[in-house]
Amino acid sequence: MALETADPQVNTSPQAGLTGLTAAEVAERVSRGETNNFHPKVGRSYWDIVRENVFNVFTLTMLIMLSIVLLMGDYSTVFFAGFSVISNAAFGTIQEVYSKRKFDRLMAMQAPRVKVIRDGREQEISVFAVVKDDVLPLEPGDKIVADGVALQSDSLEMDESQLTGESDAVLKEANDKLFSGSFCVAGSGMMQAQVVGANSTVNKLTSVAKMYRYVLTPTQARINVIVKLSIFVMVVCTPMIFVAGYRQMGEIVNLTNFQSAVVFVASIVPQGLVLTATISLTIGAIAISRRQTLVQRVNAVESMGNVTCLCFDKTGTLTENKLAVHEVKPQNGTGEAALKDKLKLMLLNLSALNRTAAAIGVYVGAEKDAPPAQRKLREVPFNSTRKWSAVVFSGETLIMGAPERVISPSEKQLADEAISLAERGYRVIAFARSEGELADQSLPENRKTLALIVLSDRTRNDMKSTLDAFAEQGVELKVISGDNLQTVREVATQAGMHIRQAYTGDQLAQMGDAEFAAAALEGNLFARIEPDQKRKLVASLKAQGHYVAMTGDGVNDVPSLKEAHLAVAMNDGAQITKDVADIVLLNNALTTLPEAFFEGRTITQIIYGTCKIFLVKNLYSLLFFIFVGFMFLPFPINPTQISWVTFGVVNITAGLMTVRLYLPKKMEHFRKDVLDYVVTAGALGAVMATLVYAVTFFERGVGGEGMLAARSVIVVYLTLFGMLVFWNVCGIELLHPQTWRKNPRVFLFGLGAAFVTILAGYIVPQILAFVRPNLVEWALVIAVFLATALLLEIGVRTRFFANLIWKLTSPP
Template identity: 25%
Template sequence: MNFTLLKELFAGFLRTRHLARHFRRLALLDTLAQTGVSREVPPALTQTLVSAATAETDALLQQLDSHADGLSEAQAEAVRARVGLNEVDHEKPLPWWLHLWLSYRNPFNLLLTLLAAISYLTDDMEATVVIGTMVVLSTLLRFWQEAKANKAADALKAMVGNTATVIRRDPSADAAPIFERYYGAHIHVKAARRVEVPIKELVPGDVIVLSAGDMIPADCRVLTAKDLFVAQAAMTGESMPVEKFATQRDAKAINPLELDDILFMGTNVVSGSATAVVLATGNHTYFGALASRVTATDRAPTAFQSGVNKVSWLLIRFMFVMAPLVLFINGFTKGDWMEALLFALSIAVGLTPEMLPMIVTSTLAKGAVVLSRRKVIVKRLDAIQNFGAMDVLCTDKTGTLTQDKIFLARHVDVWGEESDEVLAMAYLNSYYQTGLKNLLDVAVLEHVEVHQELNPVRNFRKVDEIPFDFNRRRMSVVVSEREDHHELITKGAIEEILAVCTHVRHGDAIEPLTPELLNRIREVTAELNEEGLRVVAVAAKEVPPSKETYGVADESELTLIGYVAFLDPPKESTAPAIKALAEHGVTVKVLTGDNELVTAKICREVGLDQQGVLLGSDIERMSDKVLAEAVESHNVFAKLTPAHKERIVRLLKANGHVVGFMGDGINDAPALRTADIGISVDTAVDIAKEAADIILLEKSLMVLEEGVLEGRRTFANMLKYIKMTASSNFGNVFSVLVASAFIPFLPMLPMHLLVQNLLYDISQIAIPFDNVDEELLKQPQRWQPGDIGRFMVFFGPISSVFDITTYAMMWFVFSANTPEEQTLFQSGWFIVGLLTQTLIVHMIRTPKIPFIQSRAATPLLVMTAVIMAIGIFLPMGPLAHYFKLQALPPLYFVFLPLILLAYMGLTQAMKGIYFRRYGWQ
């Protein structure tokens, strides 16, 4: 991996660390916790968390053998020895030998190894070396490319470490009362101290200190809390931070994600502070249970793997039919069964596209290098082709389609008209509050022009604050304007603000809040909600400057001023990326845990036409059969659990689609693994990155289109080799069968077949660098074994026509019709066979006219010319005797161009017929 890419990788992981210590995923509307997640963890773990949430603090600490001042170092070490490190067993790197075996293991490599062994046992060293070289090169190339990418990612991830602040108790503190009793002297012992401990060294019973920006390092029970708000988006898909307390308020809660005093590994503190006791670490955490479930499941075979296997077995079955036929025909007609066996073995080698593993791997590796320059890390080479075959892209919304940044979209009066006064009031409220400053406040405070106009430092003085809480769902500040009067400004959820309002401001007039006005207000706010905006109401009232302390009771008889509405805007690259994907035959479907109103708004913003919205509650009631139909007719799925996402992806695959999934949270991990191609970003949670096949180091979605096109180029070049090899091999074998039946000697020696095959294979090395016609990139491409078989039978016999023509020419024109003249016959067919087999590359690489309408890349043109020159040189040069060939008469080279031109003309004509009837993949 080059140095520039290494730096980008490192920067990506540093950004991961930075964002993990701040806001992970905040969106517009408060969303219900996704209760479906809890069903994906063991019931015993759920019960343990619920019990810990409702237990008395002293009883819980005693149960954990802990203390309010934490564990001593010795106690922590003892527990660590018993329970292990605080690490989740994510997908661990394979040992090198297992990775090497998996790189080697495919049908062709196994078959080629068998053929190499047979060649070795029959003393055919040329064949042994040729076949063995192909196997070794293809295996090592795949092993090296994948190992290099994985090693770089692992090394960079290891550079990023986090610590937790732990309270460590001095064991001598327990002995202090005993010393005082015996010696009558007061002994000062510092009972506890705060230390920074690597997160992996935490153990159950540790008491930790949390503050804004900290990651939650394990599953914990809150002991003390002050304005503690935690972002659980990575765990639940929930948009807004949730407040946590030191007690469980709802004793009937059974869903762990709804517990008020339980913190989960993988989440982070948005604001406030707390102390908490560690309940569980590593795989025993809620996060660990989900992660283990994801990684314990074997990946389903991808479309690429299934396609390669089908094509491989098609060609292998063909070989198993044709090679015995050649053996028996030559054995019976020539009488030399050993020579017939060697010839049949050479035919088997010739029929086997031994370069396929190497061509596939080198083509994929070239695609990975191209994408790495675009800051895309390819973890699994197969994902390159799946990119090209993908016809459905399922994507999460928050942080994937959107910027993960709240934007103040509207500030309007009660009737929905633009109002600067509403913005000014909201600004003062956000400016002077000291509690939770979420992204909504940040969005308001970004309006620096309001700050300049209001000049709050000079013109206002903060008097008091009534903090936000999730019962009232509102907060207030009281300011004094030039010491003339006090202004109580409140902002919060619509219904909660309306509950304390008695009047409405309409322009300069203030009107009583009547039932008619209330209905109209609800119509206005509903319209804003339908636009996908989170609406926050702003109200105020003037009070005499008679007191300095205010409380919740003062939030009464307010006047509704208007609303501020917020949007999590889509990335700039989202709309053009979706359009580009649609133009290339890829359907985009949105799968999100957020609600349908927000999702609908984002879809409109990015130009995604809705074809029906399906909610998680609807999916719960559907059978697989009904849902399989619904996933085809709907493209927006909202309020989903991880299980819903995985199920949708699985059913789309079952319907015959090649499915990509893009997400960044742990709730996306199951779907990422189920998809043919999992795509994530470098700021995703670790388990999502591990489940993904592709990681974007930049958040621009336009790289998806580039990936699709690169995947299609890769596939088109692989398909060229398979089509060329399959059709030419079929033609050669057909020609051999005809020759074996009528000619009293072998039409070509085993050595000739192997040398011809080796030269042809060398000419194909440049295929991964070949150009691809733009028309072939417009639609998804996938393996179609049936099409390859039809192509092979359609074009194979064309070469046989000219092979038989060459037989006739050598037999009648050059009198090579006796066993004594077989070397001349074999030399003549050797050149024609090699040249036609090499030229077929240019004929079949495109449906257009080669060299005129579509020209191959320079490396392929050069390789073709070199191999054709070598093919002519071998019989005509000083090495001819070594290869059992001989020089051909000058008249032969008069006929040779005619044969080649006629071959190319007939092939082009047949291409037109084939293209009109079957198309051209």
């Protein structure tokens, strides 16, 4: 994408100078509407929520058919089936609106803030309070929030990749145009905001290109596919019901046909599953937010449960990120006083201080904003690729950075000393001097090392327990750092990590694709890694089947955070990292992540459990209706009956599982633990229901009485079968009493739900069109139910039927 590069018109009036705007000038611009108070879409709107819950294919189809049934005078069907449809849509809408409001409030509490110069002093304000002509200071990690112009540039480098797709940093001089959506990666400067609000570059892109994208988790994607398949079956098969009714009764517009169509549609579309999944994710997001973790994408909660590999840096994760100078070792005869003067000279001329430079500044007494003894000619700012910075003066250049880059090849003994210090867990910085000016952005050959600066950063006391917690959850840990290999290895070992295999960035750079992929998988420590290598490591792990979470706090982490399935930022990190992150650790500590991952796994388990309950019902309904149709028998259940059974042993049980009153047994794989059970239970339930229906229908005699009796027996059987599925999902097997005793609450609740559902038929038989089964029919139902429990247990253990199905889809 090409950005507009028209010459900026700099406002040179006094109020636009580096003293910034006055309070009166700010108020004037606010009154004219020249503010940055623009809120792009960062989630589903209220209209999206209403549309998806109310105006979807399932709900509209049901409402149309129920309207016709109402005109035909069947009020019972309209009430029961309509109650299910309307309550599902209404509850889903209300719950999601409530959750959106609560989530939006949480997000508002963490709204981005920026620094501005007003009334001659630096202030921190909300990004939405920026007005036209505001003066904003820029440092590495700062995101540009409005289009403007650079007033000052001190080696200011901007990353415009989010706008242009180009990853190379762009050097900006005074009067150059700056675009919202880009961010500072090196140097510093001042800018003046000129285009704010909806007209800025990034907000135009957001509005026109709809940059917001709701990323589905693996489980959500699977549910989406299931819903689409169900709707396809509904659209194809519903007209067939009317054709079959026409063949039997000689007319299409018939109450019986519409009743059968209502049952069919309500039975095969798992609309309640979408609702329970959404509620589960929202409850999880709010719960995690109470644990010093801000969730910026609701379904990131489930993503946490899918994580198999966590990549993180050493600094600020394994360590406390409180760097302090441990020792300064002068070299080549440099005196201590002269060394401190040179360090102070360089630090006071740096355009921006990172944590390392700030720690050295404290040691030498380089006070912020103090005038340097000599002004620089130019600067080469530090970045993670160069791993060094330089300040050029008249007659000399001062250099600071990684020992392996800064120390001259002729100073081998000094390089060995730096390695020795790094092996003890210290961060080592080389400080060097070169006579003359730097010709380009490469290190001069005649440089001489003035000192080795040794910094320490204490290992976190709680890291051992945190690493153990990740191991218990089966999360593989990989340290990816820009620090020296020996330093990272020692710190990781102190924290309790077992280093299986370590690689450096230089080693990775020499590898081909296959060797790189093997190293990414085998290694668990990577040192002296450049930002693009970090991104490639994440991409390689993803390609090899890992679900990758990446933590970061600096500008150099942005590419890898974007690449990861789950991006985790530190609250004290650069604003741009928080902008691209899915979750933000408010306490800047990994210690909260194991709990968050556990919460994510709990959410996944709940969604898997409700999937079983809903999908078994959908599958057995579809097959049951097909089997009955093959035998040319009347439709096996009416809308009132199926609505009541679904409410009693499907919706209630799944709903209580969603709010965590009951939890499912542990499941690892969607296909093996969910779909295998659904296929086995759904097919078996359909066969057994067909058996019960056919035997009762013919035993009572073909006709109206036989149909009513057979439907009533089916109500009893499907209720008991729904109870059995709920028990199985929660880990109870009917034929193994020890499982009852382990979870008596689940066992008794299942019994109670089934009892109340069946009892309603005895209390209000007219409403449910219920004919009390005789003793023979009760014996038939119980016998078939026990046989179902036995065969289901055998089928689930052997996976015989499920494996036959999957063999059809496996490659030859």
